Amino acid sequence: MSLRKRLSASSTSSRSESPLVFAAAPNSDSDHWVGAWQQVLxxxxxxxxxxxxxxxxxxxxxxxxxxxxxxxxxxxxxxxxxxxxxxxxxxxxxxxxxxxxxxxxxxxxxxxxxxxxxxxxxxxxxxxxxxxxxxxxxxxxxxxxxxxxxxxxxxxxxxxxxxxxxxxxxxxxxxxxxxxxxxxxxxDNRLLAWFTSYAQQNAAFLRYLTNPLSSLALPSMYLYMSVVAARSADTVLDAMQLMSEQGVSTIAVIEEETGNLLSAVSVSDIGKIVVPAQSNQILSTPLHQFVARIKEPDGATDGVDKFPVYSVSPTTTLHYTMQKLLATDSHRLFVTDDPALASPVFPPTSTGSLTGIVSTVDVLSLFARIAQLPDIDPTRMQRHRRASSASGSSSSRSSDAGSFGGPRSRSSSRTSLGRLSVSGEGKPLRSSVSSLDSFQWAERAPGERR
Structure with a gap:
């Protein structure tokens, strides 16, 4: 069973898209907005x-x-x-x-x-x-x-x-x-940034953006099953396979003990940290260690962690959510329960505070519906990717724990696709994506000898 399926199966409640009455843009205002949008090349x-x-x-x-x-x-x-x-x-x-x-x-x-x-x-x-x-x-x-x-x-x-x-x-x-x-x-980030800027020029649109997420028709806002997450003890390879199978560019990492959101891992993190690594040991690194490595360049100032937080709550405004999506350069944020809301609308989940997601595509599809654009389905491409993966996937994940295989090289941008160790003898993988060696190094658990 995949990580996502294991996490979802542990949820005792099934979330709907939202029982609340959705906030709608005033017709007179939205007509003006769409007219302005149509003029932008x-x-x-x-x-x-x-x-x-x-x-x-x-x-x-x-x-x-x-x-x-x-x-x-x-x-x-x-x-x-x-x-x-x-x-x-x-x-x-x-x-x-x-x-x-x-x-x-x-x-x-x-x-x-x-x-x-x-x-x-x-x-x-x-x-x-x-x-x-x-x-x-x-x-x-x-x-x-x-x-x-x-x-x-x-x-x-x-x-x-x-x-x-x-x-x-x-x-x-x-x-x-x-x-x-x-x-x-x-x-898509540029488009989101444009709408954020447009709100500063149009008071009515800015007022619309001050609606809380809980009042908007966002497809995965209350759909816990849409949360793709791995546990902090799972490995980097687990995360890579999960993103590939589920067709997402970012997954949540949840605390093993509390079930709360620890951080997020993206395909960009894989590209910028895993690819330049010196050893395939990195694939078996627990995600809590990998997250620490991701945070490393951000550091801390006066003891305050500067690493971005990838979560919002149902009471967060759409405007703030858009700003956070841009500030974190992320395509999705994770929605966590708001403790102030004691309503059964927000029942707790057995895996912690995660309740759903809100993505750049979700927000843009909301504006697309205001503009009455046809055939808007922000989840269609992801459903296709998941169906494609499910139809041909019978593999199981490795869950071996490991550690980094040496410090990340900062002296060269040459990828580990050309440097990963094939065996314990230290034979360099000259081109992990250019030869059969790219597959041979991965067929053995890190540290395994032939």
Whole structure:
């Protein structure tokens, strides 16, 4: 049973989306808002350039680029011989894909042969690894949460919102015709930041944002089963596999003893800490130690921990929630019970204070419904990813405890995908994503000898 299923099964209460009457935006005000939103051009919201890599670039080199340039995502050029009408890019590659690839590398020996045969793309990855390198085009959107979405030059903010409110994290904006180039990307965080800024210019919209989360139609606000969480004693590999299976970029880490929220772990943490690690020992590190490692760069000032808190309560306003999503650079926050609310609307859970989640996509989908955009379903993409994972997953997690295999290197951005130890003899894994060694190192428990 997966970690998420184990946690959910322990809950004695089933949460609905909310029995409260939802706060609605005044029609006259919302018409004015939507009219203003319609005037904003998507190209004016671009927050990052399109950085591209060739289709045959190794996954290791593509990951190095993400780390060395501090990029959230790179585009993958179309393969040679592809029809020009298909566009210059065939997909995207980000840390979710890195996490999905490393999870597969670490667990593929547990998959039944018939499962592997049912997945042609996985077979291609294995074949490429045997040949000596895995090209990035095979791993592009391996996570199934990083689709290539594009919009034309004259697209508006509403067009972007219609895409991201269905689960995509970013949209590429085309240059003016007849150019086939792209001007850049608009991220969901950029869109959220725009709405936060717009509230400072429109008093009626700001008043709407002061509604508490408990009064808004947020899909997972009261749905405890939507909380994807691991225990603090579980391992980094457990967390990686959980994110991959459940199609999320962030999971909660709960205290083993109290069941309360300890922190959160994201695919970016995996990319920035696990990938540059010197040893595969890191995969068996307990999450409470890994969280401490994540907090390390933030440090503390005057004894006050500066690491961001990834939780809100049902009484938190939507405006503050948006600000916290932006400040923590997170795609989701975890909703915890508010002790001041003694109503049966908020029954306690046997796993602690977690009650639900609120994500960037949830918030943007709320605005998309105000704009009456069609086909808005913020959970659809995640449901597809989970169904895809469930249909082909019969693997079990390793729960061996371990420790870091040495200090993280700060002298080079070269990834551990090229340095992880294959065996106790210290043989370096030159390219954990470019050769079959990337799978061999993960097939043994850390410290195991042949």
């Amino acid at each position: 998507a190209r004016d919201l671009i927050d990052s350039p399109v950085v591209a890599v060739d289709a045959d670039t190794t996954v290791e080199d593509a990951c190095d680029l993400l780390l060395s340039k501090d990029l959230a995502c790179v585009a993958v050029n179309s393969s040679s011989g592809t029809s020009p009408s298909a566009g210059p890019y065939q997909g995207l590659f980000d840390f979710s894909d890195v996490n999905a690839f490393l999870t597969f590398a670490a667990t593929r020996h547990k998959l039944a042969s018939d499962e592997l045969r049912e997945k042609p793309r996985i077979q291609e990855i294995l074949a490429a690894a045997k040949e000596g390198k895995v090209p990035v085009h095979l791993v592009s959107n391996l996570s199934e949460k990083n689709p290539l979405e594009t919009l034309p030059y004259d697209a508006t903010l509403l067009s972007v919102m219609g895409v991201v409110a269905r689960g995509a994290h970013r949209v590429l904006i085309q240059a003016e015709s007849p150019s086939s180039e792209y001007l850049g990307m608009v991220s």
